[in-house]
Amino acid sequence: MQDFTVLPELPADVFTAPLKKPAHLGDDWVEPVQTDYTLEDHAIWDDLFARQMKVLPGRAASAFMAGLEKLDLGRGGVPEFGKLSEELGALTGWSVVPVPMLIPDHVFFWHLANRRFPAGNFIRTRETFEYIQEPDVFHDVFGHVPMLTDPVFADYMQEYGRAGWKAMRYNRLKALGALYWYTVEFGLIEEAPGDIRAYGAGILSGPTEVVYATSADSPNRIMLNVDRVMRTDYVISDLQPTYFVIESFADLYRQTVERDFDRLYRSLAPGFTYANSAVIDVDYVLNRGTQEYLLRGGRGSMAKPV
Numbered sequence: 001m002q003d004f005t006v007l008p009e010l011p012a013d014v015f016t017a018p019l020k021k022p023a024h025l026g027d028d029w030v031e032p033v034q035t036d037y038t039l040e041d042h043a044i045w046d047d048l049f050a051r052q053m054k055v056l057p058g059r060a061a062s063a064f065m066a067g068l069e070k071l072d073l074g075r076g077g078v079p080e081f082g083k084l085s086e087e088l089g090a091l092t093g094w095s096v097v098p099v100p101m102l103i104p105d106h107v108f109f110w111h112l113a114n115r116r117f118p119a120g121n122f123i124r125t126r127e128t129f130e131y132i133q134e135p136d137v138f139h140d141v142f143g144h145v146p147m148l149t150d151p152v153f154a155d156y157m158q159e160y161g162r163a164g165w166k167a168m169r170y171n172r173l174k175a176l177g178a179l180y181w182y183t184v185e186f187g188l189i190e191e192a193p194g195d196i197r198a199y200g201a202g203i204l205s206g207p208t209e210v211v212y213a214t215s216a217d218s219p220n221r222i223m224l225n226v227d228r229v230m231r232t233d234y235v236i237s238d239l240q241p242t243y244f245v246i247e248s249f250a251d252l253y254r255q256t257v258e259r260d261f262d263r264l265y266r267s268l269a270p271g272f273t274y275a276n277s278a279v280i281d282v283d284y285v286l287n288r289g290t291q292e293y294l295l296r297g298g299r300g301s302m303a304k305p306v
């Protein structure tokens with residue numbers, strides 16, 4: 001197994017997005033200190049927190065709600081990463097490190113493999129309060145960090161980081177990216193028969209998709225199958241046409257860790273096989289979506305997320 005104690009050398013033939021590293025950062029891309037937030041920044045955090053708490057109870061996964069409470073993320077203002085890391089560290093051995101927006105894939109995977117979650121430093125403004133595409137500190141900390149208090153999910157995230165290095169060697173980052181997208185960002189869990197909750201950070205950090213993902217008629221809800229998900233395209237700028245549902249975090253962990261990724265990567269086509277709204281014959285479908293939202297034009301149209 002690869003040694004991740006220091007950042008491994010990236011093989012020369014591996015393509016990574018050409019991101020320009022700010023001069024003051026080292027190879028780990030970690031900011032030496034967390035941003036000094038203004039009073040307005042802290043107020044924005046508090047308002048975002050209050051907004052989410054109106055829609056999350058009964059719709060967010062129990063593990064997520066428990067994580068919010070354990071870390072007391074509603075204590076007021078943007079959490080201080082040092083203190084947060086101490087508390088999270090005592091629970092599952094994870095820490096949270098500040099980074100400037102997006103970082104290269106191989107560095108991101110390396111942090112995860114070492115149980116460090118890289119979180120965006122900046123917070124959105126009032127102008128972008130409703131929707132931002134780049135992950136800010138609210139998305140990263142409120143959306144992702146509570147799930148890292150769950151021991152099984154915490155292990156899954158570390159395995160994902162290790163799997164990232166393997167995917168790069170096979171040039172299959174897009175496929176692995178789809179798995180991240182449909183689990184860590186937009187995953188649903190069936191906690192009891194018919195009781196569908198969200199655990200994905202992309203869903204939980206915004207007000208609209210929480211309701212849409214768990215109860216609207218438009219989207220498909222399909223039981224997660226790792227091979228199928230890694231062949232499925234995804235949209236990054238609108239509500240999802242399809243969500244994948246797990247029965248437990250233990251099942252997600254098992255499906256991922258027990259899978260022979262070498263074999264899978266060798267058999268995958270370079271592009272995606274399935275459109276993001278497709279339902280295929282091997283699917284175990286919980287809800288076959290009407291796709292009404294998408295058919296009416298999606299984001300930017302007057303379509304309601306029904």
Ligand SMILES: [Fe+2]
Nearest residue numbers: 135185201202
């Ligand atoms: Fe995210």
